[in-house]
Amino acid sequence: MTAHDPDTVYHALERIFHEPFRLAIVTQLLDAPTGMAFTDLRDGCGLTDGNLSRHLKALEDAGIIRSEKTFVRNRPRTTVFLTPEGRDRFLSYLDALESALKEAAAKLTPTQQQSNANPAAFPRAGFATT
């Protein structure tokens, strides 16, 4: 079984990331090595406080993110960080997602895509380095 067997590709879509808003949240955190304020993350993803809290709980339980609560001028502030393990797992997930898109592109004939798209040449960015 190769990495491009459909069986392997779709099994590799780790479900913790495969929820549109968790995908949005973790994407936001990718380039935030010093963390992101809860409120910025909420506004960036277009979520309510409650929805963001629920998704962060699931991601924290899975070891994907960690959060720190501090006080700034007597007001609580929550900062959210992607863990190194979470980052590695997310890059593998993105790689699987890219493979799934490649599978779909390979099923389409050129006339069914836009003129600049050639399924055979569907390019891979290569997210995971392993």
Next chain:
Amino acid sequence: MTAHDPDTVYHALERIFHEPFRLAIVTQLLDAPTGMAFTDLRDGCGLTDGNLSRHLKALEDAGIIRSEKTFVRNRPRTTVFLTPEGRDRFLSYLDALESALKEAAAKLTPTQQQSNANPAAFPRAGFATT
């Protein structure tokens, strides 16, 4: 709000397709204009009869696929087809998925991807024609 606002991108990931095995099923059907036998679809996706039936039910209820039951040498045969509407919606979904990957690629610096990957040049195949 543009098509690349995170808010729009992740909302556009239509949930009927955003289940790894439904993604696998509909991908298989993309290049099967004369339909696919239930058994071929099952084997192609690595699913059990029961799992495939459940996903097909959900896809049929949503208008994505239709199925035909016939008899071949006195044995029942089920053939599954992607509907024209299902195809259009799936191509829009793939387009949203590609945008989500592009968002993630844009967050990564070149050294965090493989050497051939340049986030700024992350290419779009352009699945949906609208």
